[in-house]
Amino acid sequence: MKKVLCLLLVSTILICAISLTSCDDEKTTTSTTTTTTTAKPHEHSYVAEVTEPTYTEQGYTSYTCECGDSYISDYVDALVPSEDLEFTLNEDGESYSVIGVGECTDAEIVIPDTYNDLPVTSIGDYAFSNKDFITSVTIPDSVLVIDNGAFAGCDLIESINIGNSVTTIGENAFRFCISLTNIVVPNSVTKIGGAAFYYCTALTSIAIPKSVETIEMATFSNCTALENVTIPKGVKTIGDWAFQVCTSLKTIDIPNTVTSIGETAFSACTSLTTVTIPNTITSCGEDVFKKCYAITTIYFEGSVDEWRNNGILLPLHVRTADVYCDDGVIPR
Numbered sequence: 113m114k115k116v117l118c119l120l121l122v123s124t125i126l127i128c129a130i131s132l133t134s135c136d137d138e139k140t141t142t143s144t145t146t147t148t149t150t151a152k153p154h155e156h157s158y159v160a161e162v163t164e165p166t167y168t169e170q171g172y173t174s175y176t177c178e179c180g181d182s183y184i185s186d187y188v189d190a191l192v193p194s195e196d197l198e199f200t201l202n203e204d205g206e207s208y209s210v211i212g213v214g215e216c217t218d219a220e221i222v223i224p225d226t227y228n229d230l231p232v233t234s235i236g237d238y239a240f241s242n243k244d245f246i247t248s249v250t251i252p253d254s255v256l257v258i259d260n261g262a263f264a265g266c267d268l269i270e271s272i273n274i275g276n277s278v279t280t281i282g283e284n285a286f287r288f289c290i291s292l293t294n295i296v297v298p299n300s301v302t303k304i305g306g307a308a309f310y311y312c313t314a315l316t317s318i319a320i321p322k323s324v325e326t327i328e329m330a331t332f333s334n335c336t337a338l339e340n341v342t343i344p345k346g347v348k349t350i351g352d353w354a355f356q357v358c359t360s361l362k363t364i365d366i367p368n369t370v371t372s373i374g375e376t377a378f379s380a381c382t383s384l385t386t387v388t389i390p391n392t393i394t395s396c397g398e399d400v401f402k403k404c405y406a407i408t409t410i411y412f413e414g415s416v417d418e419w420r421n422n423g424i425l426l427p428l429h430v431r432t433a434d435v436y437c438d439d440g441v442i443p444r
């Protein structure tokens with residue numbers, strides 16, 4: 113693909129050169145147009161693209177220069193599933209859940225995608241909770257459900273790789289994973305349970321999948337390193353305490369699909385300076401921005417009259433902020 117692009121680029125430059133010269137050429141000569149074809153030797157500048165290993169294929173890194181030169185290196189072995197984990201046959205008789213570490217002592221847990229030739233489709237309640245020797249977890253594409261508290265209190269887990277079939281993350285699933293810095297929640301996830309990421313104090317950013325409609329109670333509460341979070345358009349409800357004490361969060365943009373915000377949802381987010389609020393809210397709990405002393409700017413997607421006179425919005429009012437409405441500004 114890169115090579116094709118380069119060729120296109122070169123031919124475009126040539127065409128430009130030809131057309132530029134041809135303008136002047138009526139009165140001069142045409143002999144200079146073909147000399148630009150030889151690329152000058154240059155020091156390659158490679159861009160790396162990592163392909164993670166799978167259960168069947170090696171991982172590798174491909175390096176590509178903009179000139180089209182490329183090579184592949186840094187091979188990583190295919191994933192080897194952890195042994196000696198504990199399983200139970202599900203009620204359907206056709207799939208298994210992993211329900212505990214069993215005799216396994218791997219720091220890097222790789223959950224197998226099959227057990228006894230049947231798919232492993234869920235991670236049971238509190239299956240790996242409080243296991244302080246685990247540093248990373250890989251969850252296969254066969255898994256649909258991560259149950260309540262599955263990894264709660266795993267102090268040393270830094271990285272969790274979730275397969276692309278998980279639809280449900282249970283309550284408290286990653287609660288108190290205080291070393292967790294790296295997690296991608298796949299777009300297959302439609303439900304994230306309450307307090308799922310409560311007190312994940314090393315987490316700096318998280319993308320909430322587009323299909324999630326409810327941010328449950330305390331889901332991201334006390335994620336004190338969280339600087340970036342995007343609430344996707346499609347979310348309707350932000351639950352009580354959802355983001356409270358996220359003390360690194362600087363801005364929050366509430367999309368206009370949200371109709372309900374719970375009490376103290378953003379309270380004590382002490383770095384929060386800028387907030388965008390839609391005019392779609394029909395229910396709002398108390399003290400949404402309590403102790404958010406740094407808020408100086410509110411963008412309200414509605415009129416001055418709506419902001420002032422819609423009683424439902426009163427818990428969103430902050431004394432320290434200028435409020436920019438569609439038809440004017442209300443100074444602090």
Ligand SMILES: [Zn+2]
Pocket residue numbers: 154155156157177178179180181
């Ligand atoms: Zn090059």
